[in-house]
Amino acid sequence: MASLNKVILIGRLGKDPEITTFENGNRKVSATLATSERYRDRDNNWVEQTDWHNIVVWGNLANDIAEGRRNYSKGDLMYVEGKIRTRQYTDQQGIVRNITEVHADKMMQMAPARPATQSSYGQPYAPAPEPAPGYVPQTPAAEEANDLPF
Numbered sequence: 001m002a003s004l005n006k007v008i009l010i011g012r013l014g015k016d017p018e019i020t021t022f023e024n025g026n027r028k029v030s031a032t033l034a035t036s037e038r039y040r041d042r043d044n045n046w047v048e049q050t051d052w053h054n055i056v057v058w059g060n061l062a063n064d065i066a067e068g069r070r071n072y073s074k075g076d077l078m079y080v081e082g083k084i085r086t087r088q089y090t091d092q093q094g095i096v097r098n099i100t101e102v103h104a105d106k107m108m109q110m111a112p113a114r115p116a117t118q119s120s121y122g123q124p125y126a127p128a129p130e131p132a133p134g135y136v137p138q139t140p141a142a143e144e145a146n147d148l149p150f
Helices: 059-066
Strands: 007-013 018-021 027-040 046-057 077-090 096-111
Touching (some): 018 059, 046 059
Antiparallel strands (some): 018 027, 077 096
8 A cells, every 4th residue: 555755834944944964065954843733622712723844854955944035034924835754863861752743845934034013814913803692602412522533
């Protein structure tokens, strides 16, 4: 059976990309990307959940970033496409750790960093609107209060 390892992410860079140049001249670019999801909880309050992804770039794309042909910085809204890779390494204390990374083969800026007064959805920060008086969230009758909708 064939398999597929492909991931597409749209999110904001958590820091400026870090460039590492190896003795053989190869370059590696590392960055973190935040993706956020916004939903209402059981009490009808808005909740924003953020996941952080480790992004690694090699080859021509890494060279373009390192040489300034592609200029990315913290806060930029990015489209990233690549493969998920998991690897092991030993930290400074001698503990073997696992890390999951997205090895990007496509990466492009969708929008520059936003002003600090905006949410991750591009809107000014503001409290979530209150539901109309008498509003009752609709849930399927078969769904128990403690069940997740997926």
